[in-house]
Amino acid sequence: MARKPETDAATGVATTGHEWDGIRELDNPMPSWWLYTFYASIAFALIWMVFYPALPFVRGLLGNTARGDLAAVMATEQAKAAPMLARLRAATPEAISADPELRAYALAGGRIAFANSCAGCHGAGGQGAPGGFPSLADDDWLYGGSFEDIRTTIRHGVRNGEDAEARGTAMPAFLQAGLNMAQISDLADHVLSLASTGPANPAGAALFTDNCAACHGDRGEGNRAVGAPRLNDRIWLYGGDKPSVMRSIAYSRAGVMPAWEGRLDAAVINMLTVYVHALGGGEQ
Numbered sequence: 001m002a003r004k005p006e007t008d009a010a011t012g013v014a015t016t017g018h019e020w021d022g023i024r025e026l027d028n029p030m031p032s033w034w035l036y037t038f039y040a041s042i043a044f045a046l047i048w049m050v051f052y053p054a055l056p057f058v059r060g061l062l063g064n065t066a067r068g069d070l071a072a073v074m075a076t077e078q079a080k081a082a083p084m085l086a087r088l089r090a091a092t093p094e095a096i097s098a099d100p101e102l103r104a105y106a107l108a109g110g111r112i113a114f115a116n117s118c119a120g121c122h123g124a125g126g127q128g129a130p131g132g133f134p135s136l137a138d139d140d141w142l143y144g145g146s147f148e149d150i151r152t153t154i155r156h157g158v159r160n161g162e163d164a165e166a167r168g169t170a171m172p173a174f175l176q177a178g179l180n181m182a183q184i185s186d187l188a189d190h191v192l193s194l195a196s197t198g199p200a201n202p203a204g205a206a207l208f209t210d211n212c213a214a215c216h217g218d219r220g221e222g223n224r225a226v227g228a229p230r231l232n233d234r235i236w237l238y239g240g241d242k243p244s245v246m247r248s249i250a251y252s253r254a255g256v257m258p259a260w261e262g263r264l265d266a267a268v269i270n271m272l273t274v275y276v277h278a279l280g281g282g283e284q
C-alpha cells in the first residue's frame with residue numbers, strides 16, 4: 001500500500017513510500033558508475049544505429065553488410081590465388097601434370113571442382129553411374145584418355161545441342177531404321193557373344209557386319225572417333241543383360257553431357273583435366 005514518502009530514521013534516507021508488512025523501501029540513488037555506463041550504452045546504441053545496419057531495411061551510413069564483408073574477403077583470397085590461376089590457365093594440362101607444384105594445386109582444386117560440377121553424374125570418385133554415365137576412373141574411354149582428349153570432352157561436352165564442337169554421334173534407333181524385334185534379338189545375342197557373356201548367333205553376326213561394324217568395329221572393339229563404345233568387354237553404359245542391350249539397339253540411347261567452356265574458368269577446366277587424368281585411366 002502506498003504511503004506518503006518519509007525519511008527513514010535509522011539511515012536518514014528518504015523512503016519511496018512503499019511498505020510491505022512493515023518493511024519500507026529506501027529511495028537510494030543509483031550508483032553513479034552504473035548510471036553513467038547506462039547512459040553511455042544508450043549513446044553507443046544511437047551512434048551504432050546511425051552508422052551500422054540496426055533497423056530493418058536501413059543500412060546505416062557506413063553501408064556495412066555481411067555480404068560486403070564477404071566480398072572483401074573473397075577479393076583478398078582471389079587476389080592471392082590469381083597468380084597461380086594465371087599459371088594454370090596458361091599451361092597445358094600435360095605441363096601442369098609434369099610440374100609438381102602445379103600438379104598438387106590442380107589435383108586439390110580439381111577434386112573440389114569435380115565434386116561441384118561432375119560428381120552428380122559421374123559419381124563422387126568418378127566411378128560412373130548406371131544409365132549411361134561412364135566411369136572416368138578406368139582405362140575404357142569413349143573419346144580417349146589423353147590430356148587433350150579429356151580436355152576436349154570437358155570443354156565441349158557430348159550431344160548437348162549447345163556447343164557446335166560437342167562430341168558424340170547418333171546411333172540409329174534400329175526398330176525405326178528397318179529391323180524387327182527378332183533381328184534385334186539376334187543382334188543382342190551376337191553383341192553378348194562378343195563380350196563372351198552369351199551364345200554365338202550367326203544371323204546376328206551377319207546383321208552386325210551390315211549395320212553396326214562401321215561404328216563399333218568388326219569385333220565390337222569400338223571407335224573413339226564417333227564415340228561408339230567398345231562392345232567386346234563387360235563394361236556397359238546401359239546394362240549388359242539381354243533386355244538392356246536390345247533396348248540400346250531398338251531405341252538407341254544418346255547420353256548428354258553439358259559443355260563446360262564458358263561455364264568454368266579455363267584454369268578450372270585444366271585442373272579438372274589433370275584430376276580426371278589422374279583418376280586411374282589417364283593415357284599419354
Ligand code: HEC
Nearest residue numbers: 117118121132133134141142143144153158255256257272
Ligand atoms: C548431366 C550429366 C553430366 C555431367 C554434369 C557431367 N558429365 Fe561427363 N559425361 C556424361 C555422359 C552421359 C557422358 C557419356 C556420353 C556418351 O555416352 O557418349 C560423359 C562423358 C564424359 C567424359 C568422356 C569419358 C570417355 O570415356 O571418353 C569425360 C572425360 C567427362 N564426361 C568428364 C566430365 C567432367 C570433368 C565433368 C564436370 C565438369 C562432367 N563430365 C560432367 C554426363 C555428365
Ligand code: HEC
Nearest residue numbers: 170171211212215227228229236237238239248253254255
Ligand atoms: C552411327 C554409329 C553407330 C552405329 C551404326 C551403331 N551404333 Fe551402337 N552406339 C553408337 C554410339 C555413339 C553409342 C553410345 C550411345 C551413348 O553413349 O549414349 C552406341 C551404343 C550402343 C550400345 C550400348 C553400349 C553400352 O555400353 O551400354 C549397344 C549395345 C550398341 N550400340 C549396339 C549397336 C548395334 C548392335 C548396332 C547395329 C545394329 C549399332 N550399335 C550401330 C554408335 C553406333
